[in-house]
Amino acid sequence: MKAFGGIVKLTIRHALRSRVFLLLLALLLLAIAVIPGTVDSSGAADFIKVMLFYGLWSVSAILILSSVWLGCFIMTSDLEKNLLHLVVVKPVRRSVIWMGKWTGVLLLHLLLLALAGGAVYGIVRYRVAGRDFSEKDRAMIRDEVLVGRRAFLPGKMDIDAQAQKMMEEKIRRLRAKGSPVDTTTPGALDTMYKEIRTQAEALAGEVPYGARRSWVYEGIPLSMADRNLSLRYRCYVEQVSTDKQRMTRLLWEVGVPQITKEASAGKSSVFEKDRPAYEMYLLRLSDRPVQLLTGQFHELLLRPEWKLLTPDGKIMVVVCNADPEKKALYFQESDGPKLMVAACSFGENYLRALLMIAIGLLVSSGLGCAFGGMMSMPTAVFVSMSYFAAGWIAVFMTGRSYLSGLADDIGLIVGKIMLYAVVPMSTFDVTDFLSQGELIEWSRIGSTVFFALILRALPLFFLGIWVYGRRELGLAGRK
């Protein structure tokens, strides 16, 4: 234990005295102070969101990259300068040396994270408490940003089934007209399907002028019936693009359940037949359509006294397009709309975000040490960066909503295989959640620890320790 402590202390001293620590701290504080100021924001809440998002994102990005670099550097420099010869001939296991160096790098970065994270938190609190905002702005920031809200997403539409249905319809129509349908040329049907699927995707989020679009949220705990709910949404007018967005009008309605049959007395409501039956009635939230700017997030408050939660834990919302220029509105699947309910304080949510970044640092510093213990300096950093790139590519390859042809199929398989081995760094990025006031669930943190750290990163760490323990160090330091 004394040897382990000695190596940890040595690693920290190295970073402190070689001014790496001060350099990183200065870089972090600069990023916190400068980057949020370079990004446009509209409105008070948006300003704080931008400050939170870019502040914490830049902190996590800088720390993750520096932890990889320092991990590689600490492991390789000792070896290349023949310093390790003096250490490994002492009665200390190489695994202890590896662990000591890793712990040193990690502790240093955790300290930097605490300092930089504290700075971001302090700046945000200071700005919110300052005189720049009205009381209304502050209330909005408090309700939408400085809070940890649990999010519920609507049930997903089966785009492929919808596209298949549309394609069959089109072929039947063409044949009815007597037009030829090419079913023999390779790729002809696939090309047609691709076009139709794109249309189906657009249609899934499209709300034509005067039309209604509904979303149903399921699995909402009945215990939340007495809490304020927020519907967070963003829509686009005419086209899904951040450019050329303007003011529009829309009308929101909510489904209010009316009980038609009470549940049998004394019976559990676990079984569907024992649950009370209900019918849904639509209730307008305003007499006239509300005006809003498209391309930005908005929130709609759903009050508990409206009793919107059904006995089976569902909530339904409906939007009606009342655009003054009679153009279609578009809702993207990634934007929800999300139904949100406050679950914890901002401080707690912020700590959860820092915890996720800390887990990311644990993984990234370990990767740096693992590769640094196996290879020499530029190679180790290059391989570490390639690992991150592989994670990013794997997420991209497996995240595609539509596959066209063999290349995409192979890409999907390769991406899935890669995800078994690599940990994408995006796994640890929760700054978007935090800045949107969305709760970072313990289940998410737990699953990250299990799948990213234990299942994927730890085997690589063990491999690194194993290679480091068997490496012929006298050979590496040979001149």
Place this chain on the structure above:
Amino acid sequence: MATDQRAVVAEAVGLCKEFRDFWGRPKARAVNEVDFTVRQGEVVGLLGPNGSGKSTTVKLLLGLLYPTGGKVTVFGRSPRAVETKREIGYLPEETSLYQYLTAEETLDFFGSLFSLSPADRRSRISQLLEMVGLAHARNRRVGEFSKGMARRIGLAQAMINDPAFLILDEPTSGLDPLGCREVKDLILTLKKRGKTVLITSHLLSDMEDVCDRVIILYGGRVRASGNLNELLTVGSETRITTPALGPEAIKRLMTLLRGELKGETFSVDHPRRSLEEFFLDVIAAARRDSVETSGASGDGRIARYLSGEEETSPDAEKVLAALTREPESPAESAPASIAEDAADGEKERQQERALEALTSEVLPDAPDAGRVPEPAADAAKEAELADANAKLQDLLGGADRK
């Protein structure tokens, strides 16, 4: 010839090390079928020109390289075993230290690797810094040190654990003659305590001063090995060393030698002191005059825990000192300065008279009788020392001191 009963500390049997390239193709065979044994209490020198396999052999002994053939053991175990390393001290050829640590922090770090308690570390660090003459630089960063000072810290770290087996790769490289002398004294002290030392060096005179035995490598193979006395004694020649002789005495001696040697060539001249001896005398004189220096300034004392002093009481020390004190020889009692020597005419005349008496009585019958030290006196002193040691071992469990 009697078999050496001392325990084997390090042993290589058919040891081979072949370096290979990235594709596993052989590049060079640095060590080839090397066999040797190092026994407890020995000071063994590993000699050889550059590329002879010395450093590779040392790295194999330390577990930094793995053999491609044969076997190497240290204390009967693999050199890679943690338990083996507990007993080893190592000074590498190039002293690479953590530049950002101070001298004290450097030793503290290496002490912590041996799981020494903080109190032990503090005590040993102070003694070691005193020993290597860097007590005044304990809070200076090692990166600011000269090569010689770094070498001294390297030496100190090698002994932080009071090792049973010390491996020194070019230990005097980068050290001034004073430092070299101190290192050699240290090695001899460690030897007296029963420690085993393996040294590699290009400085053959240093090796000659301290080694019991040498192993000479060339091309990765052992070319010669054995006891230094056996290897270096030229049995076919005789050397007589006396105080300076007058012209008359030399004339008579020449006549005598011509008669004895019957036409064979021989020479008679004044012996020279080595430059090292002269240098050490000059420095000793400067120290007596309290001249300051910013470099290493050790007093030549060995760390107490290394010399075994920590285990002896002051009274026992006095007894030991009295028992182990060498009888004062004319050379030791002589003044430090050469100039003083030259001015001493009376002494020269006394020496001349002594030589005359010696050549007239001893030379014709016993040409080797003047060799110093006399074997009989040596044996008596050894017996006396062994007796004192035995008594002290019983009393204190300590060791003799220099």
